[in-house]
Amino acid sequence: MRYTLLFHYQELTTDELGPEMLAEGQRAMSSYAATLHAAGVLVSGEVLHPSELSTTVRVRDGSTQVQDGPFADTKEQLAGTIVIDVPDLDAAIEWARQAPQAQWGTVEIRPVGTHLVDGVWS
Amino acid sequence: MELSRDEARAAAERAARASYGKLVALLAAPAGDLAQAEDALAGAFEQALRRWPETGVPANPAGWLLTVARNRRRDEWRKPAAVPLGEDSASLDPLADHDPYAIGDKRLELLFVCAHPAIDQAARTPLMLQTVLGFEAAEIARAYAVPPATMAQRLVRAKKRIKQARIPFTVPDRRIMPERLPAVLEAVYGCAAIAWRGDPGEAQYLAVTLAALLGDEAEAWGLAALTTLMLARRRPSFVPLDEQDPAGWDAALVDEGEAYLRRCGSAGPPGRFQLEAAIQAVHCDRRRTGVTDWAALHTLYAALLTVAPSLGARVAAATVVGRIEGPSAGLAALPTGAETFQPYWAARADLLARAGRDATAAYQKAAELTDDPDVAAFLTARIKAAKRPRGPKLPK
Numbered sequence: 001m002r003y004t005l006l007f008h009y010q011e012l013t014t015d016e017l018g019p020e021m022l023a024e025g026q027r028a029m030s031s032y033a034a035t036l037h038a039a040g041v042l043v044s045g046e047v048l049h050p051s052e053l054s055t056t057v058r059v060r061d062g063s064t065q066v067q068d069g070p071f072a073d074t075k076e077q078l079a080g081t082i083v084i085d086v087p088d089l090d091a092a093i094e095w096a097r098q099a100p101q102a103q104w105g106t107v108e109i110r111p112v113g114t115h116l117v118d119g120v121w122s
Numbered sequence: 123m124e125l126s127r128d129e130a131r132a133a134a135e136r137a138a139r140a141s142y143g144k145l146v147a148l149l150a151a152p153a154g155d156l157a158q159a160e161d162a163l164a165g166a167f168e169q170a171l172r173r174w175p176e177t178g179v180p181a182n183p184a185g186w187l188l189t190v191a192r193n194r195r196r197d198e199w200r201k202p203a204a205v206p207l208g209e210d211s212a213s214l215d216p217l218a219d220h221d222p223y224a225i226g227d228k229r230l231e232l233l234f235v236c237a238h239p240a241i242d243q244a245a246r247t248p249l250m251l252q253t254v255l256g257f258e259a260a261e262i263a264r265a266y267a268v269p270p271a272t273m274a275q276r277l278v279r280a281k282k283r284i285k286q287a288r289i290p291f292t293v294p295d296r297r298i299m300p301e302r303l304p305a306v307l308e309a310v311y312g313c314a315a316i317a318w319r320g321d322p323g324e325a326q327y328l329a330v331t332l333a334a335l336l337g338d339e340a341e342a343w344g345l346a347a348l349t350t351l352m353l354a355r356r357r358p359s360f361v362p363l364d365e366q367d368p369a370g371w372d373a374a375l376v377d378e379g380e381a382y383l384r385r386c387g388s389a390g391p392p393g394r395f396q397l398e399a400a401i402q403a404v405h406c407d408r409r410r411t412g413v414t415d416w417a418a419l420h421t422l423y424a425a426l427l428t429v430a431p432s433l434g435a436r437v438a439a440a441t442v443v444g445r446i447e448g449p450s451a452g453l454a455a456l457p458t459g460a461e462t463f464q465p466y467w468a469a470r471a472d473l474l475a476r477a478g479r480d481a482t483a484a485y486q487k488a489a490e491l492t493d494d495p496d497v498a499a500f501l502t503a504r505i506k507a508a509k510r511p512r513g514p515k516l517p518k
Contacts, residue, residue: 001288087288087290088288088289088290088292089238089240089287089288089289089290090289090290090292090294090298091290093240109287111286111287111288
């Protein structure tokens with residue numbers, strides 16, 4: 001069973017974080033990724049650029065509306081995702097609890113309905 | 123043996139009631155699908171009503187229901203009538219693959235599913251009442267005073283979540299048990315409170331089963347003791363605790379409850395359910411001593427208020443203060459901001475009456491706020507009694 005872990009947290013610039021915090025965060029993320037990989041549960045993962053770099057696209061009545069900014073302008077933003085493949089929700093909760101982002105933000109666990117395999121929905 | 127339809131219905135209902143939770147757990151666990159398990163069981167139940175009047179009640183009614191429910195599920199695409207069910211089905215025991223402990227374990231798993239942190243807190247006790255104790259959604263809606271459609275939707279949503287987010291049918295290991303158990307105890311306690319006016323014995327049985335299966339969880343034994351002692355004192359009509367005649371209590375159940383309380387052990391500070399059970403045990407001790415040990419109650423409530431300062435506990439603690447230090451001290455100890463809480467008005471009325479003050483309005487408010495006609499009748503009778511002049515009653 002696949003679950004997507006969605007990491008939401010307040011976006012801070014590298015200046016606001018400071019070099020030490022940044023390095024510490026990166027170390028924690030690397031170690032978390034290595035642990036997921038070693039446990040054989042890691043499917044994929046992405047860390048996103050800040051939401052100020054987001055562009056949103058909608059097509060309404062045939063016309064394309066392109067706008068700067070994220071989907072929702074909230075204090076906490078979607079900052080990254082990791083997809084894991086584990087037996088059940090309790091296992092997913094356990095991995096979410098170990099995520100470094102759980103320390104400073106919120107990890108949302110969303111069960112995956114279907115996913116692509118070679119361009120086809122499985 | 124020819125059975126009347128009524129006799130068959132009674133036998134099927136007995137079997138379904140006695141083993142409902144374990145049958146649902148056994149049927150639902152493989153796919154995590156509670157709704158489908160309940161449908162299959164309901165179908166098996168209907169089939170029993172049709173067949174048992176002709177064939178007699180099978181030797182193992184629960185086993186029969188499980189086999190039929192499994193067949194129905196497996197053969198969903200076929201006509202249910204085509205399911206092979208010979209006369210030998212009574213001798214075929216599908217529960218034989220499971221030792222009794224494992225069956226109990228399945229039900230325990232179901233309790234942890236119902237009270238999983240990923241389930242809406244407001245749905246946990248209703249879900250337990252329905253899937254473990256076999257209550258109808260309409261009965262549960264009545265108990266919660268919500269429209270049946272609202273309750274049905276809440277239950278459907280919870281079951282969908284269990285299936286689609288794949289909440290596992292497992293008993294948490296030692297590591298996460300401490301964070302998972304309180305919600306289960308809370309929900310089982312909720313079952314006892316809801317089932318109170320119907321058959322509280324079922325919720326008590328559930329609490330005792332939970333404690334026995336977990337083995338050495340002190341709070342689970344506390345809850346078993348609490349529900350057992352409450353059951354022991356259950357009266358056909360409402361009588362306040364300190365006016366009950368101990369001779370009317372179920373002595374065997376009091377002994378049983380006290381035995382469970384002793385099983386809590388003394389490791390670590392007692393939790394909420396142990397303290398509430400100990401409070402019940404002090405009240406029950408009146409059958410031996412003839413008097414209520416208010417000082418012991420005072421100590422226990424002080425401890426309870428530090429671990430679980432609920433509004434109910436604060437109101438009850440104030441009535442104890444009233445008995446020890448006098449009604450005026452009791453009135454002063456009542457919590458503020460409890461004006462919509464029925465027990466607050468009942469306690470206030472009693473303390474005012476004991477202080478020799480006008481308690482009419484407080485009794486009226488308490489009677490208005492209760493949804494139990496029996497309690498309302500009792501409180502209304504007190505209004506009449508309070509209107510008769512009487513001097514201040516001194517605490518014993």
